[in-house]
Amino acid sequence: MQYLLMLYADESGWGKMTKAEQEQGYAAYMAYTEALKKAGAWVGSNRLQPISTATTVKNTNGKAQVLDGPYVDSKEQLGGYYLIDVPNLDAALSWASRCPGAGHGTIEVRPIWSM
């Protein structure tokens, strides 16, 4: 089954880190991604730009309404994702708990709707 791991964290945390800490954090994500690939579980992953770059779109009466800012304003923001393919929820949760993001934020695990 495929699962999307959505990484939520307070994005202002990154800017408060020293350069050395940022490098360490980056290396941890690289190692995690590598481990997923080695296990044959990695399907895709990306880091997102901060919510200051977000724009929302909604069509009302056939007219697109475009607004500056994220869909929800919250203390922790969606900062990236991993799409993984594993046998079941336990395996997905186990990978989520190893993700560096679980240490400085929250990870939401959602099964992909299979068509």
Next chain:
Amino acid sequence: MQNQAVSVDERELQARSMAEDVARRSYGKLVAFLAARTRDVAGAEDALAEAFVSALADWPRNGCPANPEAWLLTAARRKAIDGYRGQQRHNEAANEIKAMNDGLEAAEKHSQIPDQRLGLMFACAHPAIDAAVRAPLILQVVLGLDAAAIGSAFLVSPAAMGKRLVRAKEKIKQAGIPFVIPEREELAAKLDVVLDAIYAAFAEGWTDPTGGDVARRDLTEESLFLARLVVELLPNSPEAFGLLALMLHAEARKLARRTAEGEFVPLAEQDVGLWDSAMITEAESLLRRASKFQSPGRYQLEAALQSAHVHRLRTGQWNWPDVARLYDALLSITGSPVVAINRALAIAEVDGAEAGLRILEKLSNDPRLAEYQPYWAARAELFARTDKKEEARKAYEIAIGLEKDPVVRRFLQKRQSTLEF
């Protein structure tokens, strides 16, 4: 003709009794087997329900099958496959049909249906399932109780309970919660959740000591059945022994907990002769088996406490220091304020009521206790023993105001009225 009519009736009775017997003994086993690969618990339940309907039509006509479980599985499989064929999502349906066929071939190779009830219970008690629905879910999918019976026991409307159960089953299926017995290193922690769910069901049943409410009375029996099942399927888990021993100790005293007039009888004043000795003996032997593993846990300690109380009241031997030590150990595991109250009462027996009161006084900052009846009743009891009658009266007043059960409320009022000024 008359003979034949009688024999048809008899065959119907026989079929019905066999079906009831299989439902009672193997319902969860059949659901677990049917749903193990597809994880579609609701689909398995529906297919099995239809298979039972077919059985009641077929068995009186063609005779009861030698292996009714296998007959029901074959019928349920056909229903399930028909069900999936009817669905529009072809890929998914094809996968589920394949999974179901694979499972049946595996079952046909063995003469016995593999017992996957424990895996099903672990799925129901999975951390991804809402904690409040775990016990109801186990009761439904392993025992086949309906939402109305479960709802009435957990004081939730049948409709609301039904919705929660449907949602939980949907989550098992869609989120891919596996039916597996956890690996050794995770087993103890995950088993605790299953045991907690069984104990929650038992506690719901236990709050109806007169047995007037059929749904609740059944819950005690059903949860004992589940605890026995876990003990049988996981014979190396001392906490499972502990839970069953604890439940048996409680159940053994059922008749002694109320007078003939329905009045509450505290443990210390119960008629020992009304206790069920066979259950107590079984509980004691389970505890001995558990202790061989040298791995104490919450349920073993609670059962050991019950055992110590029973021993004292049966023999008159003063064992309060042992009881206090068991409460110490239990408190360090659970950190529960409820355990802390009982520990204070045990210490009051060993070192005097003043010592017990000092401990209760320290607990008074815990906001969880401000509205907890037994805390105030314990204070009242110890104040009364130290001759602080006004304080005792006030504490009883609060305890009475907090109690839900009218029988216990009357008991507290009686205690309060015996204070002499």
